[in-house]
Amino acid sequence: MHQAPLSRRTFGKLAGVAGLGLAGALNAPAADAASTWKTTGTAVSALSGFDAQMKTFMQARGIQGGQLAVTYGGRLVLARGYSTDTALTVQPTSLFRVASLSKSVTAAAVLRLVQDGRLSLSTPITSLLDLTPPPGQTADSRLSQVTVQRLLQHLGGWDRAISGDPLFKDSTISQALGVPMELSPADVVKYMAGQPLDHAPGSTYAYSNFGYLLAGQIVEKVSGTTYADYVQQKLFTPLGITRMAQGWSVAKHSGEVPYKSQYTGTTVLDESGATVAAPYGTFSMRLHYANGAWISSAVDMVRWASAFDKGSKVLDGTSLAKVWTKPETGVNSGGSYYGLGWLVRPVTTGGTGQNTWHDGSLPGTYTFLVRNYAGASWAVLLNQRDDASGLAYGDIDSAMWTAYNGVTNWPANDLYPQYFS
Template sequence: MELTRRNLGKLAVVTGATAAAGTAAGYAVSRPADAAATWKTTGTAVPALASFDNQMKAFMQARGVTGGQLAVTYKGRLVLARGYSTSTALAVQPTSLFRIASLSKSFTAAAIVKLVQDGKLDLATPVANILDITPASGLTRDPRWSKITLWKVLQHLGGWDRDVSGDPNWKDATISRTLGVPMELRSADVIKYVAGQKLDFDPGTKYAYSNFGYTLAGRVIEKVSGLSYEDYIQQKLLTPLKIKRMSQGWSIAKHTGETSYDSQYSGPTVLDMSGKTVPAAYGSFSMRIQDANGGWIASAPDLVRWAKMFDAPSSVLNSTSLSRFWSKPSTGVNSGGSYYGLGWHVRPVTTGGTGRNTWHTGSMPGTFTILVRTYNGMSWAALFNRRDDASGKSYGDIDAALWTAAGAVKSWPTNDLFPQYFS
């Protein structure tokens, strides 16, 4: 659930991931005409950072996006938190909640690393040694499952390639028919279905972005911790950071403070067996089975608060644990040096400084998100209530736009908004 290309530090990086699922044949496109925007902007304006406001507004207006949100940090301080809306039905606040899609993966990876830190897991353990990977009656499990370790799952080396066999987290109807179970599916149904399918490649020999791998990781967290996936993340990771707004999202209902999503598509519901046509953002996919790979809702300040945790050891994750996130995989390193670590894309920086840029994007019907950490002490999160697959305008452009905004800052302010939003 993310895009294929993004510019980090004005350098295009191919990650190997394909465009998000949810745009397959069967969705009917319904796009409102773009119009001149009448802006409602919330949060404190910071004149020195006006370039970020300008880039967000230009990006949203060009694509007809009605709701967006941005948070920016500099040297560990939250210097900007803004909400943007053009619809009379929306008033996006800096604390409004958005589905963050695949940005959820960094939380899942961190939970696994935390369990390793606490001596409850080993990343070299095969997943099938922890979970019951039993296929449906009459089907046989691929023997190569014994090679699928937690390292391989988190680095997308597990053996599943959605370009070859499809993304099982978006194959609800197929799984329902194959297993003879009703929709809405549960994660256990998805695992049982995949357990009976042949792997697409030998584990560890190829990088192929896999939502399903993170579904497995979520179940490992539950099995080892004895808590639900959501409870473990909130208790062990979010609460120590004073992040209180985040939650698992719902397929139709909204949490208090959650934004509305702009569906350009319609498709058949996967929440029951009725086959009725629904707006794509509300029922054409199940948030329940997206939980560990793309199910969280958050605000942009929450996400940059989370990103700050990776800057230095803390009571949550020690230095050994932090180093694991940037571990280079056995394969899948791109020509520019970028690769997928644990829940983050990574690009080492060797010109203009040293260190690394790390990032992730998220994308599903009604949502596009991006979170970036830079080698030189900046981070930003931008969230949108619309994914515009039909216009031909690349959502990857927001990454370049925000780097441009950062480059236009003449003097970074000394303010810190973190105490305002986290207490």
């Protein structure tokens, strides 16, 4: 049955987009896509519409590397890598930065602690974290009203449209605290503990990367281990996910794609003032560890999405219900809202249930993950988010829905055994 694209009825520009956060210098325009078109993975004739949409989308924007995985009825029915560059071959298991798709991981980590009786969503963050401001500054008295749940639903009171995103204010924080770059998450927390909130907690939806940094800090405090180790042990291992890892600011993991951008900026990884390519040092992956630092393949992302299906191996029914909880405020006129790590839109025409999704965006990265009302899911990962054409990247949403609605007979194949032991 036909469904409208997810993003058209939600928050305007999708909530997961993270800006460059600095003054980027425009280099020469991105080159046109090469005449070559390379694909990897098994072609599935019944799903050729997905391949066609990816080709059109990537070539129009000059995107060199992309990846797509599609599931239906719990089966992995399509896993493909795409490239418009003769020098790059993208496999279905190649790794990409997934940016804000990481938020569903952090939310699930928090929920797993709640599920195991080690944490409550109603707990004030001031009882879990040291939020002592720098000397001479006073903490906002309303911080005690910021609960764990409000962090996860972007209701903590920080608004990057008003005060800027502290995860992209490295130089400002370094100078204010008198500490060198590269900053640590603790540096950002210390700085923000002395800054006033932009809104009363719980009163205003405002997408906050910083809120998810704090959620990552809570996971570490309560679990007694590192965020990455806890996620791997409690969430990824039960699902058979072994390729996902925390990405690095400059170095690449084995099998990780290169990232492309027409912009440059000043490095935040040291005090050198060096000009670097935007994807490699104009932001710190160390700071984004809980809100945007995971790397993954598309097949791993749809496997991860299955953690939110009924019968999940990592979250019980009570936890899953909490994922889709409506916030105390921030439900838009079309009924869409931000749950815990996912955007949610109840289906009111052409079906029942809900569509859930998230996008991710950093310099050199654009990603999109969807779980739809009919039991299908898809993940699109791209190694670029800008180009000289100015074409929107959010249009991948409608492109994938066009492909989905064009399938007349879903295949019975299952590629999961090929990619997971």
